[in-house]
Amino acid sequence: MEKHFSIPISRRNFMKLAGVAMAGVMVGGVDTPKAQAFSGKTAIANFNGADLPVLYDVDACVVGGGAAGTAAAINAGKNGASTVLVEQGISLGGLATQGLVYPCMRTFAYDSDTPYILELNRRIEEKQGVEPLRGMEDETSYGGGQGFYVPECLTWLYDEWCEEAGVAVLYGTTLVGAVVENGAITDCVVQTVDGLAKIRAKTFIDATGDALLSRFAGVPTEKGSERTGRNQPMTLRFEMSGIDVPKVYHFFHDKLKDTWMGEKSDRRFEEDVKKGLVPFMEFAKWKKTENFFKEGVRRGEVTEDDILYIQAFAIIGKPHTMSMNCPEIPPLGFSSTDAISRSQAVTFGRKMTRRLSAFFKKNIPGFENAFISKEASMVGVRESWRIRGKYYLTEETYMKREKFVDAICRTAYPIDIHDVKLDVFEKLKKGEYYEIPFRTLIADKVNNLLTVGRCASGSFVAQASFRIQPTCMSMGEAAGIATAWAVKHSMPVSEVKWEEIPETQRSYISKG
Numbered sequence: 001m002e003k004h005f006s007i008p009i010s011r012r013n014f015m016k017l018a019g020v021a022m023a024g025v026m027v028g029g030v031d032t033p034k035a036q037a038f039s040g041k042t043a044i045a046n047f048n049g050a051d052l053p054v055l056y057d058v059d060a061c062v063v064g065g066g067a068a069g070t071a072a073a074i075n076a077g078k079n080g081a082s083t084v085l086v087e088q089g090i091s092l093g094g095l096a097t098q099g100l101v102y103p104c105m106r107t108f109a110y111d112s113d114t115p116y117i118l119e120l121n122r123r124i125e126e127k128q129g130v131e132p133l134r135g136m137e138d139e140t141s142y143g144g145g146q147g148f149y150v151p152e153c154l155t156w157l158y159d160e161w162c163e164e165a166g167v168a169v170l171y172g173t174t175l176v177g178a179v180v181e182n183g184a185i186t187d188c189v190v191q192t193v194d195g196l197a198k199i200r201a202k203t204f205i206d207a208t209g210d211a212l213l214s215r216f217a218g219v220p221t222e223k224g225s226e227r228t229g230r231n232q233p234m235t236l237r238f239e240m241s242g243i244d245v246p247k248v249y250h251f252f253h254d255k256l257k258d259t260w261m262g263e264k265s266d267r268r269f270e271e272d273v274k275k276g277l278v279p280f281m282e283f284a285k286w287k288k289t290e291n292f293f294k295e296g297v298r299r300g301e302v303t304e305d306d307i308l309y310i311q312a313f314a315i316i317g318k319p320h321t322m323s324m325n326c327p328e329i330p331p332l333g334f335s336s337t338d339a340i341s342r343s344q345a346v347t348f349g350r351k352m353t354r355r356l357s358a359f360f361k362k363n364i365p366g367f368e369n370a371f372i373s374k375e376a377s378m379v380g381v382r383e384s385w386r387i388r389g390k391y392y393l394t395e396e397t398y399m400k401r402e403k404f405v406d407a408i409c410r411t412a413y414p415i416d417i418h419d420v421k422l423d424v425f426e427k428l429k430k431g432e433y434y435e436i437p438f439r440t441l442i443a444d445k446v447n448n449l450l451t452v453g454r455c456a457s458g459s460f461v462a463q464a465s466f467r468i469q470p471t472c473m474s475m476g477e478a479a480g481i482a483t484a485w486a487v488k489h490s491m492p493v494s495e496v497k498w499e500e501i502p503e504t505q506r507s508y509i510s511k512g
């Protein structure tokens, strides 16, 4: 799970920050402006009148093939809408595959798995050939959503599933603009290997993670924290192989007295890895292990930033390999909503990965023969732009455990803000949850657009809870169903009332 290891702001090295500012990448900071609300206008790029070839003329065009977009496309296709899925990379899965995000987090809400997630889990088990442990439950592990999707299995599975659902996937194709007429998008403009082209559709789904299509269409958006103006920190993930995982475990557990993993024999440990109970090392989380890493800083092997958040997961079906949920790129120095800064974060992050891997090899028994076996091909953006839709999720929605007649999913995932902790948010208790209404996906002003995933409508704080993969998937699933419904009934998708779709066709029904 994404755990925090945060340090108070005073521990930050402000001299270093000044250095970052001089290097021209200081986009956040103590005096940063507040989150910019309603700033859609700067991003509008309207290609009206441009004589571009129309590549597809379809019922539904989904832009972005991450957790949310792939779910949207498969469900639109499966329910009868002719669908094209535009993806700038060459694999579906977004952060889960290109960003190496692993595993799919629990929602901590019982019965949160919508039919698409249940089917995805069935398919992944078939592909990975390993049945994950079921019924694991304790005070910290409960609820739905959990999935151990090995990136290489997920890409393969998604390709097959899209084919089966009749979805045309357009890889290596980047959204660069939109044509908007009378409150509706008529075409989105994409950059392909063959030059610019249009995709014409009745309904569009923005699953870019950055609300890019929504911004092109003039939908109001927000970015960053309402308190600090900063985006959540980015992470450039990587995998290391050649690791003796039990040896690492023993070092942390026996030598450093890190009890996070609990007591495990070598055999139990190996068995758990095979079965999919993914053990992970929360290297720097505990006071006990902190000194071990700080010694590395004192020796000049790593920096304070490098050790701020270190987390590693063993990966099901990939022996001797761990997925590194680090390094966390300092949010005071870099922003996911500034084009130059986001690019510089990659270079900065890559240097961090090299320092960390060298440090692990030199200092952690079990890493002697380890090497970087995979780098993310997409920087891990937790939060960037979010739309301001018909319904706006806030911390109130979470705190009041709100329920809605047009709910499309439920979650109790905690408000997980990396960066300095200015507020402490209560965790929902076992059995409690809040719901996400369909209106969260509807962009005001544009009647044939839905916005799904981490860029759906909500505050910075609310997004820190709804951004996890299973919730993004359930949003996409509902958007796909609603799109097919709108097409079938020749109506704008913004007028669909989720609660009026027959129960048998809905992926989630609120119990109120």
Ligand SMILES: Cc1cc2nc3c(=O)[nH]c(=O)nc-3n(C[C@H](O)[C@H](O)[C@H](O)COP(=O)(O)OP(=O)(O)OC[C@H]3O[C@@H](n4cnc5c(N)ncnc54)[C@H](O)[C@@H]3O)c2cc1C
Residues within 6 Å of the ligand: 001, 002, 063, 064, 065, 066, 067, 068, 069, 086, 087, 088, 089, 093, 094, 095, 096, 099, 101, 102, 103, 104, 105, 106, 173, 174, 175, 176, 207, 208, 209, 210, 212, 234, 235, 236, 237, 325, 379, 380, 381, 382, 452, 453, 454, 455, 467, 468, 469, 470, 472
């Ligand atoms: C470091 C990190 C760790 C995390 N850990 C976990 C975890 O352990 N478990 C968990 O469940 N969640 C975790 N999350 C959160 C979760 O991974 C994301 O919030 C979620 O995957 C978002 O899904 P999405 O579909 O909205 O966006 P994304 O996965 O970002 O997908 C967006 C897709 O759109 C494509 N795209 C973007 N722009 C364009 C364009 N212009 N043209 C064409 N295509 C475009 C991208 O290539 C990408 O494929 C983590 C996130 C990060 C960054």
